[in-house]
Amino acid sequence: MKYLIIGNSAGALGAVEGIRRLDKAGTITVLGEEPYRAYSRPMITRLLKGEADVDGIAMRSPDYYRSMGVELVTGVAAESLDLDANRVSATDGKSYDWDRLLLACGSKPLVPPVPGLADLPYVTFLTADDALAIRERVVNGGCRRIGVIGGGLIGLSLAEALMDMGAEPLIFEQMPRILPSIISDGVAGRLAGMLVDRGLAIYAGSGVAAVEKTGAGYVIRLNDGSMHEVDLVAVAAGVRPRTELVSAILPEGARYLPVDAGMATGQEGIYACGDMVSLPEQLSGTSKPIPTWPNAYMGGRTAGYNMAGGKADIRVALPFNAFHYFNIALATAGCSVAVNGDETVVWDNGAYREVMLRDGRISGFAALGDIDNGGLLSWLMRRGADVSACGAEIAAPDFSHLSLSPELRRELEETVKEGQNEGSGSY
Amino acid sequence: MKRVVCNENYCIGCKLCSVYCITSHSRYKDPVRAFKRQGLSGEERNRLRELGHVSVTQRCQHCSDPLCVQACLTGALYKDKDGAVLHDEDKCAVCGTCMVVCPVGGLTRNGGKGLIRKCDLCRDTDEPACVANCPNGALKVVEE
Numbered sequence: 001m002k003y004l005i006i007g008n009s010a011g012a013l014g015a016v017e018g019i020r021r022l023d024k025a026g027t028i029t030v031l032g033e034e035p036y037r038a039y040s041r042p043m044i045t046r047l048l049k050g051e052a053d054v055d056g057i058a059m060r061s062p063d064y065y066r067s068m069g070v071e072l073v074t075g076v077a078a079e080s081l082d083l084d085a086n087r088v089s090a091t092d093g094k095s096y097d098w099d100r101l102l103l104a105c106g107s108k109p110l111v112p113p114v115p116g117l118a119d120l121p122y123v124t125f126l127t128a129d130d131a132l133a134i135r136e137r138v139v140n141g142g143c144r145r146i147g148v149i150g151g152g153l154i155g156l157s158l159a160e161a162l163m164d165m166g167a168e169p170l171i172f173e174q175m176p177r178i179l180p181s182i183i184s185d186g187v188a189g190r191l192a193g194m195l196v197d198r199g200l201a202i203y204a205g206s207g208v209a210a211v212e213k214t215g216a217g218y219v220i221r222l223n224d225g226s227m228h229e230v231d232l233v234a235v236a237a238g239v240r241p242r243t244e245l246v247s248a249i250l251p252e253g254a255r256y257l258p259v260d261a262g263m264a265t266g267q268e269g270i271y272a273c274g275d276m277v278s279l280p281e282q283l284s285g286t287s288k289p290i291p292t293w294p295n296a297y298m299g300g301r302t303a304g305y306n307m308a309g310g311k312a313d314i315r316v317a318l319p320f321n322a323f324h325y326f327n328i329a330l331a332t333a334g335c336s337v338a339v340n341g342d343e344t345v346v347w348d349n350g351a352y353r354e355v356m357l358r359d360g361r362i363s364g365f366a367a368l369g370d371i372d373n374g375g376l377l378s379w380l381m382r383r384g385a386d387v388s389a390c391g392a393e394i395a396a397p398d399f400s401h402l403s404l405s406p407e408l409r410r411e412l413e414e415t416v417k418e419g420q421n422e423g424s425g426s427y
Numbered sequence: 428m429k430r431v432v433c434n435e436n437y438c439i440g441c442k443l444c445s446v447y448c449i450t451s452h453s454r455y456k457d458p459v460r461a462f463k464r465q466g467l468s469g470e471e472r473n474r475l476r477e478l479g480h481v482s483v484t485q486r487c488q489h490c491s492d493p494l495c496v497q498a499c500l501t502g503a504l505y506k507d508k509d510g511a512v513l514h515d516e517d518k519c520a521v522c523g524t525c526m527v528v529c530p531v532g533g534l535t536r537n538g539g540k541g542l543i544r545k546c547d548l549c550r551d552t553d554e555p556a557c558v559a560n561c562p563n564g565a566l567k568v569v570e571e
Contacts, residue, residue: 014497040501043520057518059502294498294524301497320498322523327541331527371523371536372474379530400476400532402435402483416531417571419428419491 001026003307004088004098006078006245008032009041010293011104011274011300013059016068018304026308028070029096031088033077036128037065042293044131045161050139054128078105078245083267100269100307103246103257104300107239107275107291112149116211120218122233125158134158137232138167145170147220147230149208151178153323155236159200160325170228171200172220174207182321182332184344187366190352191330198326203228239291241276254278256289261313263303271307273299282317282382283334283363290319316382322371331371333378334364347395355395360388370397379412380404428510429548429570430488431555437565440482444557444566445471451549451556469537472546473557476532484566486557487512487533487546495525495534514545 003019005012008030016028032038036054043057055062065072076092089095109124111117123134137143144167148155151173159169171178177188178195192202206224217231241256249267250257256278263271263279274296281288295317302314322331338344338356342363347353351370355377356363362381367374376399380387385408387394393403401409446458448471453461461467473486489512496504496512503518504525514534521541525534534545549555558566 040518040520042500042522057501293500294528298497315497316494316528320524320527322527324521324523324541327538329523329536329538331523333527370538371526373532374523374527375525375529375532378527398476400478400485402476402478402481412530416488416490419493 001308002097002099003028003102003304004096004100005030005102005104006088007102007104007106007274008034008036008038008072008074009104009106009274010038010059010296011102011106011303013038014273014297014300014302015102015104015271015304015307016070018301018306018310019308020068021305022308022310024069028068030065030070030072031076031078031090031096032072032074034127034129035075037062037072037074039128041126042157044125044128045157047128047131048125048135048138048158048161049164050135057128081245081248083248083270086269098269101271102300102303102307103265103270103272103276104274104296105242105245105276106296107241109235110238110240111235112208112237114149114208114211116213117149117208117233117235120211120213120233122211122235124235125154126239134232134234138162138165141232143231144168145217145230146232146234147172147211147218147228148234148236149220150236150238151175151202151204152181152236152238153179153321154238155234156195156325157323158234158236163198163200163326169200169234170220170230171202171204172206172208172222172228173202173204174223176205178202178204179330182319182336183330183366184337184354186346187330187352187354187368190368191328194328195326200326239275241289241291243276246272246276258287259299261302261317262306262311263299263314264306269307271303273303279314279317283358283384290317292319292321294320318378318382320378322374328369329371330366330368331374332364332366333374334362334381336364336366338364345392345395347392347397351397353395353397357387357394360386362387362394365395367397372397373400376401379415380408383411428489428491429568431486431546431548431558431566432488432569433484434565434567435481435483437563438482438484439563439565440475440477441562442471442475443560443562444473444484445475447556447560448472448546451552469540470542470544472535472544474532474535484557485532487529488531489546489548494528498524498528500524511548511550512545513547514543516542519543 046052162169206222275291355365
């Protein structure tokens with residue numbers, strides 16, 4: 001069996017490990033566009049700060065590809081797919097055949113259509129080379145005030161690293177709050193207060209109207225009329241799926257490539273995972289993108305397992321986000337901003353938590369400050385447990401399994417004993 | 428795989444397991460020096476849960492197919508050849524993603540120090556320090 005994996009990040013690692021659970025002999029080829037072994041994208045802050053090189057943030061040991069029987073081809077991108085011949089042509093002039101193909105192409109930065117932006121040498125912060133390029137501009141280029149367009153996870157991680165380096169990041173978020181897609185006003189307001197206390201400049205609630213060149217730097221003009229002089233502009237306004245390669249199999253009008261819970265695309269022998277796909281989200285069952293690192297890995301692993309003849313659904317099809325920036329912990333899971341009809345249970349005493357309930361079942365939560373035992377809430381959410389009997393206690397940081405019903409406690413014990421349902425993919 | 432389990436009928440909530448966990452992972456292997464000289468307070472690899480008069484401690488159960496390893500953003504968490512779930516502190520970003528997926532509180536985070544810790548079964552010794560020093564026999568090693 002010939003396996004071909006396009007992409008060399010979390011999804012590819014998952015796929016290699018999934019394939020090798022069932023097939024020790026098949027040949028696996030991984031095409032990686034970047035000239036590196038798979039590295040941790042969230043750790044590119046260490047490259048920016050000069051604390052590590054790319055090898056230092058590698059996800060696996062140096063002999064990983066050899067020991068897993070993988071041919072890694074780096075610095076080569078796929079150019080076009082021939083679906084009839086099961087063949088990919090690549091930028092190295094070669095073509096690569098497959099019996100089973102995994103598309104793990106990831107995402108690219110979304111660059112908002114701000115007048116003036118496209119014409120200037122802005123930076124983004126998604127790859128190792130991005131981080132090294134920003135480092136060059138800060139350390140050798142004299143850039144000190146850096147305008148970061150976007151107050152999401154990428155923007156905040158960039159801002160933290162820049163502040164550690166002695167630079168002065170300014171966050172511009174067009175929505176009224178930071179991290180608008182994963183936390184509510186209540187969480188974001190408290191987090192923003194803590195970040196401002198630590199010296200971070202945050203301008204939320206007004207989009208960027210234009211960016212103009214001025215002298216050695218740039219002026220960022222917001223819709224509210226205010227002007228901010230910066231030395232460098234960083235775009236951190238979110239990501240877009242990289243689906244150029246698969247335009248032939250992308251449903252009309254779809255932005256993401258849809259897959260089923262087994263990560264199959266519906267095309268014979270072709271699977272996909274990670275930031276480029278939408279998949280049946282676990283609570284609603286509707287097809288949604290879940291552009292998180294754990295989802296890419298788990299999707300890749302499920303895909304690999306199924307490519308090798310297994311039959312499994314992705315174990316967890318929900319978003320999880322956690323960070324520790326500026327020495328502040330934040331964790332979110334599921335639908336972490338209440339939607340119509342959700343009941344929000346709030347804990348606001350030292351730490352802050354919001355737990356969203358839908359028909360007595362957890363649909364999502366956000367924890368700020370103390371994230372201890374957040375995994376218990378995730379487990380209850382994943383299995384759709386009725387927690388209405390827990391009342392307000394569900395949001396308390398010291399909520400534990402001791403408060404669960406005897407049936408749920410037994411089930412939790414069984415889950416652990418079974419090593420978390422190995423191979424079944426049933427949750 | 429081996430794991431340490433706690434019997435809540437015997438646990439008296441004394442937290443000596445935490446004290447000896449820290450001691451076992453200290454430079455001096457002595458509780459007073461571990462806390463006073465090395466300043467390891469808050470670095471225990473277990474958590475005490477209490478409800479009314481019931482107490483029990485939780486720690487990593489070394490799952491055969493752990494979600495924490497799958498969810499780890501950096502490759503810091505891994506399963507070693509023996510099946511133990513181990514944590515490379517140098518590779519850890521302290522993001523806490525592992526804590527959001529582990530159902531049993533198997534990873535502990537010290538906010539002030541900005542670090543994550545987990546049970547490594549005290550693999551250099553015959554018996555995990557928490558088990559060896561539990562005064563009421565609440566902790567034991569099980570192997571399935």
